[in-house]
Amino acid sequence: MTDRVSVPDDILQISDLTVRYSSRPGTPAAVDGVDLAVRRGEILGVAGESGSGKSTLAVALLRLLKRPGRVTGGSILFRPRDSAEVDLLRVGDKTLRGLRWRNLAYLPQGSMNSLNPVARIRDQFADVIVEHAPQRRGELAELVPRLLGTVGLPARVGGMYPHELSGGMRQRVLMAICIALEPDLIIADEPTTALDVTIQRVILQTLSDLRNDFGVTLILISHDMGVHAQLADRVAVMYEGRIVEVGDTRQIFKDPQDPYTRALIESIPTIEERKAS
């Protein structure tokens, strides 16, 4: 099922993307010919059971795929607001590095320890800012506390080490780092997994504020349909490496077209009252 013709202001245009983990013929591709367009400023949810290829998709988008995973086909056209359109798969390392974090940011899973264990929190802000915006080196002392504030963390967290923070606090620090350079697109991979429910609510609220305050486009990857329900404008459902259905959140939950999507929706144990779209 192909999406409608991409409209020039789409921020991301994925076409026929294929990713394989082993070169032996016959083994199924982890991502099998995905076509997807992401509108600027929207929150696109990517749903699917674990093993459906959604995390692989995320990593492929960020071109962080590690051996033995390889992209075997397709293209990812990315249109950052302040520079020319570029195919993330074929662009040179140097320009890709230029795009990273200034235009394309990544919010890893809560359970992973993505923060450098031996560096203080403020240093983890500083290195990316100094790398991509050296001229703002002077403002660091003021910028870091402000960013921490946006995610509801006190300034003193800047002086602490990752192992001194709780899971939730770490996730919020990651979010704060994400928006440090106000990127065009943030790819969030299971941001709420492995966190308790109260912290999930705070994380989702902060994500929604980010989109509203900074106009950030957000690709939200989660197996939890509830998260999509609360946050996503549109939802793409993946099954065995392919996108089986894309649509507005209300349409997906109210009137799922694809049999797999329907099964997925029905499997949600308690259906809360849908928030009016």
Place this chain on the structure above:
Amino acid sequence: MTSVVTTRADDKSEPNPTPTVRAVGVRSVLARHPLAAYAVRRFGLYLIEMWGALTIAFFFFRLIPGDPIQTFIQTLQQNYVYNVQASAEVIARYQHEFGLDGNIFVQYLHHMKKLIIDHDFGPSLINYPTPAQNVIMQSLPWTIGLLGISAVIAWIVGLGAGALAGWRRGKAGAEVATNLAIMLGHVPFYFVALILVYVFAYSLGWLPSRSAYDSNIPPAFSPQFIGSVLQHGILPAASIVIIGVFNWLLSTRMLMIPVLGEDYLLYAEAKGLRPGDILTRYALRNCYLPQVTAFGLSLGFIFNGNVLVEQLFNYPGLGSTLVTAIQQLDFNTILAVTDMAIISVLTINLILDLLLPFLDPRVKYWG
């Protein structure tokens, strides 16, 4: 063994490799500030180790058969200085002066008292009546220079090479270096010294193979003199550095590989940081800690080999003095050299251990 718990870098068996903080039975008094508790404990261990090592060294040399004064008088006889008949009284005087009178425990206490209180090892035999510590003071700077600098260079280069070998695992360059290190890692470095001296000093004649500097340059802190010392130091230092780098490469690579799979490296790459920064500030900084302690342990090993390197290059360091002292059975100088090596190696190990918390924040001390 130090009771430091660090992230078990190479143990991926636990599901979530986040660093574990173990607070086990911390004594209440020192509970509030664990660092001071550890410093006190480590210093206590240091003193015990020091006492143990000095005692082992003392009794070891004393239990070896052979009476230094008797040998000494024989050699004097050959140098036409002493008259055989008159030696009984002379032996007694020297016996006392060299602290060899009384039973072995009295000698031990005497030795320890003089060592700890007035840092005196007694007169040396090879350069009587100069006290032994003055004899070794002459050669100490040379050994510290040669051994110290080359050990540090080997450590730094080895760590860098190991990190790179781990980072570019599978690529040609890294694999060749790794296999070379495996092959030659344990070759004693005086073998390398032998080969180097024969190739570069004898056949090619590029580098000097003897002594520590060119004597027609007056020993002062002038650039020529330092240049000459460096030129003469290249071959001896090279042999220590080459093998040192191989060993450090292997061990760092082994520590590096598990760290490369960590999530924070992926995140750093996502951040678009320069590969060099990622390698040093993210990868290396997370796995180099065991190498700091290992550096301390390696000093004793390098001192052993250094004795041979100094012999091969006629380098005027502690090693040559030690061999001369042993050939002339000069107990005081032998003990002075050995004790000096023991004290310096143990002290450096203490300092390194105390530095650990400042090098890696995750390091916590448990009771």
Place this chain on the structure above:
Amino acid sequence: MMTSTATIGRVLKAPVAVVRSSPKLAGGLIVLALLVLTALSSPLVSRAIGHGADPVAVAAYERWLVPSPAHPLGTDQLGRDVLSMIIGSMSTSLQIGAIAGVISTAIGVVVAFLAGYLGGWIDAVLSTFTGILLVIPTFPLLIALSAYAKEVTLFQVGLMLSIFSWPFAAKIIRSQVLSLRTRPYVELAKVSKAGAMEVIVTELLPNLAPFIGVGFASAALGAIFGLVGLEVIGLGPSGVIDLGHIIYSAISTGALTLGAWPMFVVPIALLTLLFAALNMVNIGLEEVYNPRLRSER
């Protein structure tokens, strides 16, 4: 001890699988086997060269003969055939390495188990003692000891060297015993009121096999390193003619500038091969226990 037959079976079967799995270990063992073979061939070689007479006897031939078919590596300063001397001393070096390795590993295992398994103050005392021996420069002690062991047998040399190389083995094995002790199946064995000895033999030993191998390899390396070091500066025990002794006589007679390069180069090459082989075994074993260390194929 009905479980012993099963464990012995397991203990024997394990090595074959282990060797096949690590090329470094296999390579190291092959080189070691080759070196042992050359050493064993020394009677053949000396009969071939000496035609009945002892080619290594003093003044058996002219001095400083240039390498020739009769003497492939020439003769030395006392007219002894260098080739048969080197191969003969190869076996001496290997024997010393083996003797010292076995003794040190034995002491190391005992110390490691006492310290690691029993723990408490025994552990504190033993590990501090091991720590001291590992840290302090033991070479001066070794030099002094050898200066007085003039006429010694092979075994005595091995014993003397093992005094200073057992800490290597003890340290490696102890750290493994510590980590194994807390493993669930060991706890289980303890709970089933099995005696400490039985637990050690049935549970710990089989799993420690690779590490005892590593301990042996590093102890043997340490011993040979120590002995060759002594001999290269001419302070080695005089009763023993091994590769280090030949290197010393090559240095002290200036063989190289006389053109008799084999007397210097061949022993160094053989010893380097020996060290490399032991090192490959060492690292191969470690990689067996810790597969992730292996580089990508």
Place this chain on the structure above:
Amino acid sequence: MSISRRPPQRHVEDVADVLRYLSRRNLLAGGAAVAAGGLLSACSGGGGGSYSDRNAGDKGGSKKNTMPLEVGKANIPTPREQTLIVAQTDFTVFNNWNSMVPNGAPGASGFDIFVKEYMFYLNLATGELMPWLCTDYKYNDDFTELTFHFDPNAKWNDGKPLTSEDFKFTVDLLRSRQDLLGGGGDLTEFTKSVDTPDPQTAVITMTKPNPRFHYGFIAVIVGGFDIRPKHVWEGKDPLKFRDNPPVRSGPYVLDKAIQSQKMFVWKKNPDYWNKAKLDPKPEYVVYISTAKQADSAALAFERAQVDVGSIDEEHAKALRAKGYPALVTTQFHDPCPRALWLNNDPSRGITAEPKMHWVINYLIDRSKDGTNVWPVKVPPAHYPWADYPSNKKWEDQEVADKYPFTYDPSKAEELLDEIAPKGANGKRMYKGKPATIEIITPVAVDGAEYVMAKLVRDQLVKLGVDATIRSLSGSVHDDKWQRGEFDISSQWVCDVSWDPEQLYRNLQSDRAVPVGKNAVGRNNVRLRDKRLDELSKQLANMDPTSNEAKQLLAKALEIYYEDLPVIPIIQTGYPQYFNTAFWTGWPTDNDLYQVPLNWWGHFMFVIGKIQPSGRKAPA
């Protein structure tokens, strides 16, 4: 023991007489090689003693001067053209020259050669007595008073005059310290008092007449009587005083001692008092330790970074074979043949059996020892003394032919079957116990004396005798050698420096002490042979050259051959090496004007004679 009363000539000393006196007063150097006899023969007999291996290199004949000489840069702090560089032992002391302090002064560092000067020098190569600090000496008519006249312009290197006061001070200093060698010997026995009527005259009143007392003040071998400057030494404790820089009267003074280079730099003393007689060309003389690596040492010589020493015979042979132009080899011949001493004390079992001595003698392959074991090709020894022309008169061909020294293992086996038949287990039994022989040697393993003994041991083991060989460190060997706790000791025989009677007297039964007691160098092999005692006593009072003595000596030699307490193996050739790249005029085999050894006081005169070659040093 009557002393032939010949009035002492003034200027040419009877060298032989001097030696006999010194050896009897055991004032000669202890174990060190005694050069005396050898040099005599070398010069007087022409080419007699020369073993220098002129032509043969094992790679065919030597091509004279065809090899280009590339000179390396010497690591010395002084201009190369003006410096003589000597390679010597491994120095350890650099801040003290007081040889009365144990290990106090660096031996062979140059100090004993051209900083110290002696009253008289006896040039053993020419036999000439050179007065130096003294002009002459005079006895009173009944030899109870000895007067020395000192050279008026003799000065210390700090400018102060050298007077008889210094001499008196030194003699009294030594006499008051019994434990110092000089003190214990002649000075105490013969000196009653020393008077100094004027600064140039010293008169020694003696306790008893001794026409040879002045020999003690002549520098014969290595060194002599060292006069200390009174103004420096007075009031100092000789056992603790640090003599640095050393004040003596020699032509050179200490420039600097560099410990980290193991090097002594001596420079010429501008106002040296005896320039008229000795004005050496080298401005500086540098003594360095020979490199421990034989290759590095040999290369240092080849690249002319050293002028004297630092090379061994094998490398010298290689250089000669390559036609090296700048190598002078002066053959220096040691009067002590290499030998096996056999213990005769009954407690030592089979070794005490005289027949066993011949068994061992038949097992010695002297031709192999002389060609393959000793660094230089040397002939076998049949008599227990050096084969010098001056010793030819003691050889007795008739007796020697009755006791041929041949290598004959089967004869040895026959003899062995007679005294110790094989037991059941194939081991030789002697008087019910298995025959064992313990061989010791002070020489390191692979040293020539060790190897020669090992060859004999291997033969003994083949014949079923349980023989062992052990190399012992100097003092441990000396301890066993003095206490007789050995069966065979492989070393050298130096007893005969003048006539065979010296050896026979040393082996007299009254000097044999039981095993375990310190023999203090007398009859260490505990020989007790009445017949030899008798002969030796008669010979002692006889002029050895008289024909009456000749028959006695022949009979004594025969008994010696029967008992064979000491078995000579080979003559001892020690070559000395000089490099002519920068300095020429060295003593050679054909022109031996002075003793060629660089650690003897007499080497000062060699330095006085050498000329710069004019070669420019590399930049």
